[in-house]
Amino acid sequence: MPSPFSDRLIDAVRKKQTPLVVGLDPRLDRLPSQLRTSNSGRDPATAADAFEKFCCGIIDVVECQVAAVKPQAAFFEMLGPPGMSALFRVVQHARAKGLIVIMDAKRGDIGSTAEAYAQAYLGDEDNSAWACDCLTVNPYLGDDSLQPFVDRCQQVDCGIFVLVRTSNPGGSMIQETETRDGPLFYTVADHVQQLSARLPGRNGYGSIGAVIGATHPEQLSNLRSRMPNTIFLVPGIGAQGATAKDLAGAFDSNGLGAIINSSRAIIFAWERDEYSGLADDWQRAVEAAAEDTIADIAAETSAGKLLQSES
Amino acid sequence: MPSPFSDRLIDAVRKKQTPLVVGLDPRLDRLPSQLRTSNSGRDPATAADAFEKFCCGIIDVVECQVAAVKPQAAFFEMLGPPGMSALFRVVQHARAKGLIVIMDAKRGDIGSTAEAYAQAYLGDEDNSAWACDCLTVNPYLGDDSLQPFVDRCQQVDCGIFVLVRTSNPGGSMIQETETRDGPLFYTVADHVQQLSARLPGRNGYGSIGAVIGATHPEQLSNLRSRMPNTIFLVPGIGAQGATAKDLAGAFDSNGLGAIINSSRAIIFAWERDEYSGLADDWQRAVEAAAEDTIADIAAETSAGKLLQSES
Numbered sequence: 001m002p003s004p005f006s007d008r009l010i011d012a013v014r015k016k017q018t019p020l021v022v023g024l025d026p027r028l029d030r031l032p033s034q035l036r037t038s039n040s041g042r043d044p045a046t047a048a049d050a051f052e053k054f055c056c057g058i059i060d061v062v063e064c065q066v067a068a069v070k071p072q073a074a075f076f077e078m079l080g081p082p083g084m085s086a087l088f089r090v091v092q093h094a095r096a097k098g099l100i101v102i103m104d105a106k107r108g109d110i111g112s113t114a115e116a117y118a119q120a121y122l123g124d125e126d127n128s129a130w131a132c133d134c135l136t137v138n139p140y141l142g143d144d145s146l147q148p149f150v151d152r153c154q155q156v157d158c159g160i161f162v163l164v165r166t167s168n169p170g171g172s173m174i175q176e177t178e179t180r181d182g183p184l185f186y187t188v189a190d191h192v193q194q195l196s197a198r199l200p201g202r203n204g205y206g207s208i209g210a211v212i213g214a215t216h217p218e219q220l221s222n223l224r225s226r227m228p229n230t231i232f233l234v235p236g237i238g239a240q241g242a243t244a245k246d247l248a249g250a251f252d253s254n255g256l257g258a259i260i261n262s263s264r265a266i267i268f269a270w271e272r273d274e275y276s277g278l279a280d281d282w283q284r285a286v287e288a289a290a291e292d293t294i295a296d297i298a299a300e301t302s303a304g305k306l307l308q309s310e311s
Numbered sequence: 312m313p314s315p316f317s318d319r320l321i322d323a324v325r326k327k328q329t330p331l332v333v334g335l336d337p338r339l340d341r342l343p344s345q346l347r348t349s350n351s352g353r354d355p356a357t358a359a360d361a362f363e364k365f366c367c368g369i370i371d372v373v374e375c376q377v378a379a380v381k382p383q384a385a386f387f388e389m390l391g392p393p394g395m396s397a398l399f400r401v402v403q404h405a406r407a408k409g410l411i412v413i414m415d416a417k418r419g420d421i422g423s424t425a426e427a428y429a430q431a432y433l434g435d436e437d438n439s440a441w442a443c444d445c446l447t448v449n450p451y452l453g454d455d456s457l458q459p460f461v462d463r464c465q466q467v468d469c470g471i472f473v474l475v476r477t478s479n480p481g482g483s484m485i486q487e488t489e490t491r492d493g494p495l496f497y498t499v500a501d502h503v504q505q506l507s508a509r510l511p512g513r514n515g516y517g518s519i520g521a522v523i524g525a526t527h528p529e530q531l532s533n534l535r536s537r538m539p540n541t542i543f544l545v546p547g548i549g550a551q552g553a554t555a556k557d558l559a560g561a562f563d564s565n566g567l568g569a570i571i572n573s574s575r576a577i578i579f580a581w582e583r584d585e586y587s588g589l590a591d592d593w594q595r596a597v598e599a600a601a602e603d604t605i606a607d608i609a610a611e612t613s614a615g616k617l618l619q620s621e622s
Contacts (some may be wrong), residue, residue, distance in 0.1 A: 025424070044440060074420055074427035080440030084395040106420055108449060109385055110479040113336070116385035129355060129391030138419060140451040140474055144481030163451055168421040170455030173502070177495055179488050184495065187488060 005133060005159030006209075006231060007201035010256060012067035012100055017306045018294040019251075021102065021233070022062045023263025024071040024090065026051040030268050032282040048082035051075070055090040058267055059097055061287045065294065068100035068133075070233075070261055091132055101132045102233070106163065108138035110145050118152035127156060134159040136211060136233070139188050140174075150195055150208055159207040159231075164188045164223070167213025167236035186226070193227040203256065205231050212250070214242035214260070221249025224257065232258040237293075238265025244296035247303075255305035260297055266290050316444060316470030317520075317542060318512035321567055323378035323411055328617045329605045330562075332413065332544070333373045334574025335382040335401065337362040341579050343593035359393035362386070366401040369578055370408055372598045376605065379411035379444075381544075381572055402443055412443045413544070417474065419449035421456050429463035438467060445470040447522060447544070450499050451485075461506055461519055470518040470542075475499045475534070478524025478547035497537070504538040514567065516542050523561070525553035525571070532560025535568065543569040548604075549576025555607035558614075566616035571608055577601050 003011070013019050028047055035050045035057075059069060071094075076087035094101050107117040121135045122128055137149050137160045149160045165175050165185045175185040189210060196206025206229050212220055214236035223232070234250050236242040237260060250258035269275045269289035270282040278285035298304040314322070324330050339358055346361045346368075370380060382405075387398035405412050418428040432446045433439055448460050448471045460471045476486050476496045486496040500521060507517025517540050523531055525547035534543070543561050547553040548571060561569035580586045580600035581593040589596035609615040 027423075072424060074418075074424045074431065078427045078431040078440060080431075081392065081396040081399050083440065085392040088392050106449070107385070107417070109417055110477065110482075112338075113383060113385045116383075116389045120385065120389040120391075129389060129394065138417070138449050138451050140449050140485055141477050141479060142481030142484035142486070144479055145477075147481075166421065166452050166456075168452060168455055170453030170458075171421075173453035174451055174485075174495065174498065175453070177488070177490050177498060179490060179495075184485065184488055184490075187485065191484070 002157045004157055004199065004201040005153060005207040006205040007203055008133070008157070009067065009100055009159065009231065009259070010201070010203045010205065013256070013259065014306060016065065016067045018066060018297065019259045019303050019306070020066050020290065020294050020297060021068045021070050021259045021261045022058065022066055022266055022290060023104070023261050024055045024058060024069055025263040025267065026054050026075050030271070032270065034282070044079045045082040048076070048079045048086040051079065051083065052086040052089055056093045057283055058286055059090070059094050059099065061283045062290050063097040063099055065287070065290050066099070068102055068259065069094050070102040070104050070263075072263070073103060073105035088130065091130060095131065100134065102134040102136070102161070103130065103132040104136045106136050106138045108141050108145055110141055111148070114145050114148040115152070118149045122149070122152050122158035123156040132158070134161065136161045136163065138163050143191055146195070153207050154199065159209060161209040161211045161233040162188065162192050164192060164210040165212050165216060165219055167215045167240050167242070171213065189223055189227055193230050197229040200229050205229055205257065209233055211235065214246045214250075215240060217242070217246040217249055220247070224249055224252065233261060234258050235261045238262045244300040247297060248301045251302045253302060255301070255303040262293050266293060313468045315468055315510065315512040316464060316518040317516040318514055319444070319468070320378065320411055320470065320542065320570070321512070321514045321516065324567070324570065325617060327376065327378045329377060329608065330570045330614050330617070331377050331601065331605050331608060332379045332381050332570045332572045333369065333377055333577055333601060334415070334572050335366045335369060335380055336574040336578065337365050337386050341582065343581065345593070355390045356393040359390045359397040362390065362394065363397040363400055367404045368594055369597055370401070370405050370410065372594045373601050374408040374410055376598070376601050377410070379413055379570065380405050381413040381415045381574075383574070384414060384416035399441065402441060406442065411445065413445040413447070413472070414441065414443040415447045417447050417449045419452050419456055421452055422459070425456050425459040426463070429460045433460070433463050433469035434467040443469070445472065447472045447474065449474050454502055457502075457506070464518050465510065470520060472520040472522045472544040473499065473503050475503060475521040476523050476527060476530055478526040478551050478553070482524070500534055500538055504541050508540040511540050516540055516568065520544055522546065525557045525561075526551060528553070528557040528560055531558070535560055535563065544572060545569050546572045549573045555611040558608060559612045562613045564613060566612070566614040573604055577604060
């Protein structure tokens with residue numbers, strides 16, 4: 001019998017001994033020189049091909065290091081249909097390597113349109129076009145707009161991460177609005193927690209997760225106790241300014257309950273001073289940056305226990 | 312010199328003498344029998360081909376009737392890469408026919424990711440992959456997540472419609488949350504109004520619009536006075552239950568300031584009892600339903616003045 005997404009994810013995190021997730025955010029002007037071609041800035045098909053090679057090259061490096069990758073749909077959409085075909089093949093490659101795929105597309109709509117998005121992205125090759133394990137979802141349209149995604153997760157053992165408190169400064173505009181019951185993101189947090197509490201897996205966590213930015217460390221620990229059955233997807237370390245220390249509150253006492261995304265600081269590592277010695281071998285730079293991030297997270301949070309328990 | 316989106320849209324509405332927009336929401340199980348094939352439910356490429364024929368067939372009918380079409384991205388995404396290629400060709404066909412294209416994709420993200428979405432969808436063939444005139448955008452991530460879209464609109468004379476008050480019952484969960492300054496959607500409404508007031512076109516309306524559902528008629532007129540420089544995109548009539556009467560508050564005294572979307576009630580018109588006489592000619596049924604909707608809106612709202620002023 002297949003496992004719920006939450007258990008599949010936790011099993012994979014335990015196996016890889018780290019909650020790190022690598023974000024696949026390709027950008028034309030930052031591709032390794034080996035993957036650039038003279039016209040890749042002009043021809044979408046050539047650019048999409050370079051994106052695919054780059055992302056698959058990252059997957060080949062990190063498949064032994066991390067449990068999941070998180071492709072960012074926007075950068076592929078920017079290249080039109082050829083970009084979408086490249087995204088499709090990147091997802092296939094990641095799944096073939098045994099990685100969990102979290103599609104970061106922040107979709108959201110009502111009724112049968114939400115059903116269409118859920119079916120588009122969540123499932124396997126037999127029942128879903130993109131066949132991802134998980135999707136990020138925007139809650140502005142309310143509980144009935146989330147429900148088709150929740151239903152789909154249950155039907156096909158997939159997961160979603162609902163935006164609760166995002167890492168950007170402007171996120172406060174709506175999310176921090178004061179209501180009778182505290183900041184507005186509590187409304188979303190409590191709803192997501194209810195959804196996950198209804199269907200906890202054998203680890204106590206449900207498959208309806210929450211996106212909580214690492215740039216608000218005090219809110220992370222606050223929400224950790226408020227949402228005991230909810231897995232967090234935490235962006236914001238690395239290029240967005242938060243550090244591994246800021247993540248401590250995201251985890252439960254067993255080092256579970258959160259996965260940590262880093263994109264630019266890992267996938268463009270060869271541009272960084274720390275890895276300048278590997279500037280000629282971009283994949284080794286990616287590997288080294290992922291390894292260092294994994295070590296940082298283990299040193300600064302209870303996720304370090306994952307190492308002890310498996311070694 | 313090219314005109315701002317708001318003026319292009321208003322000019323087109325004046326020319327067609329109606330604020331009606333036709334939504335392109337293809338669904339496999341509701342295609343006209345002529346466009347169905349035995350395996351169109353199984354093979355994504357065949358299904359995508361049927362979606363393209365269907366949507367282009369609608370465009371061929373309504374190009375003389377309305378100013379704009381609104382493709383719903385979700386239904387194309389459901390078919391994977393072949394669906395995205397079909398969407399691309401549907402957009403091209405609509406633009407070739409002189410129609411304004413509003414991509415209903417409800418995108419939203421932060422920083423450079425929002426920039427990528429803006430560039431993906433807004434612009435012309437030389438600078439944008441999908442080359443639409445306008446995009447729907449989700450505001451949950453706050454003002455700094457909207458800004459890349461706003462900047463792009465100014466650079467390439469395009470527009471966005473920001474979700475303010477949606478037509479679904481669950482929309483109240485976040486949008487109606489009581490804050491110090493009224494319901495939360497006022498916060499979004501006031502921000503959108505500020506953005507549009509900064510760059511009004513020659514008709515007084517800016518290119519940063521708002522999605523306000525027709526299912527809340529009292530809020531429509533309330534927001535009409537609160538947002539004097541903002542064009543509304545109003546979904547919710549037809550299949551979602553609102554009627555032309557409910558739309559009256561959306562318009563200014565000249566019959567401008569709002570465009571009205573109808574999708575299912577028009578594009579699947581041959582399934583409706585009213586048009587059963589046209590069941591064998593789906594395109595004539597679409598034409599008749601659009602014509603009737605146009606007449607209803609003209610009869611029940613100040614948009615009827617568009618007819619007088621041009622005839």
